[in-house]
Amino acid sequence: FLHRFIEQVAQAGCKHFIIHARKAWLSGLSPKQNRDIPPLDYDRVYQIKQDFSSLSISINGGIKTLDSASNHLQHIDGVMIGREIYNNPYMLSTADQQIYGVEKKIITREEVVDLMANYIDDYIAITPKHGNNRAWHVLRHMLGLCNGLAGARQYRRYLSECASNTNASGDTLREAFNKVVVLN
Numbered sequence: 001f002l003h004r005f006i007e008q009v010a011q012a013g014c015k016h017f018i019i020h021a022r023k024a025w026l027s028g029l030s031p032k033q034n035r036d037i038p039p040l041d042y043d044r045v046y047q048i049k050q051d052f053s054s055l056s057i058s059i060n061g062g063i064k065t066l067d068s069a070s071n072h073l074q075h076i077d078g079v080m081i082g083r084e085i086y087n088n089p090y091m092l093s094t095a096d097q098q099i100y101g102v103e104k105k106i107i108t109r110e111e112v113v114d115l116m117a118n119y120i121d122d123y124i125a126i127t128p129k130h131g132n133n134r135a136w137h138v139l140r141h142m143l144g145l146c147n148g149l150a151g152a153r154q155y156r157r158y159l160s161e162c163a164s165n166t167n168a169s170g171d172t173l174r175e176a177f178n179k180v181v182v183l184n
Contacts, residue, residue: 006052017052018080019045021061035083046075066091066098073099087144109145113177116142117170124169135168142173146180154179 006017021040029037040062049057058078063069069079085092090109096102107115120138139159146152158176162168 002048003051006048006055010052010055016056016058016078017048018058018060018078019048021045021059042072042075049076066095070099086141088147089141089144090147109149109180109182110177112145113173117173120170120173134164134166135170135172136164139163139168139173146177150181151179 002019009017021042021044022034022038023041024034025038042059042061045057045059049055056077058080059072059076060080060082063072063079063081064084069081072079081091090112093106093112096104097106116138120135123133123138124135126133140163143156143159146155149155155176158179159172162172162176165172
């Protein structure tokens with residue numbers, strides 16, 4: 001079925017496919033269970049790439065590290081790291097170096113907080129033009145920034161409790177970050 005589907009969609013002009021390595025079971029499992037119980041079959045996605053070498057094939061499912069992503073890129077064209085990035089967005093700070101071999105300075109968490117705090121303030125400032133832009137729209141995506149650091153729980157708690165306030169701003173992120181102990 002998957003081969004026929006890819007053939008038909010490719011004939012219609014699609015050249016890039018993102019294939020999940022885990023088959024979803026349509027009955028008997030909840031969406032959460034479907035993310036864990038059916039086995040991952042990376043070799044199946046690799047075979048699709050071999051069978052359709054002229055198409056761009058990306059893989060999704062269970063990929064949690066940049067090392068793992070690099071390994072997959074030996075077989076396919078792209079890697080999707082979904083849930084792990086949401087839980088640990090700082091892992092992207094080394095992606096250019098690890099995946100693409102780019103030599104540039106790795107941005108620190110402090111620099112991320114500073115840049116994002118300024119972005120949040122700019123985002124809020126355009127509210128009259130673009131509707132009800134609140135800090136929470138951005139801050140909710142920053143909850144995992146400090147995972148693994150001492151004080152991460154206090155950081156998340158502070159954001160969860162304060163970021164939805166109507167007066168929340170970039171300073172809310174800075175104040176939350178002050179709860180974290182960053183070791184250099």
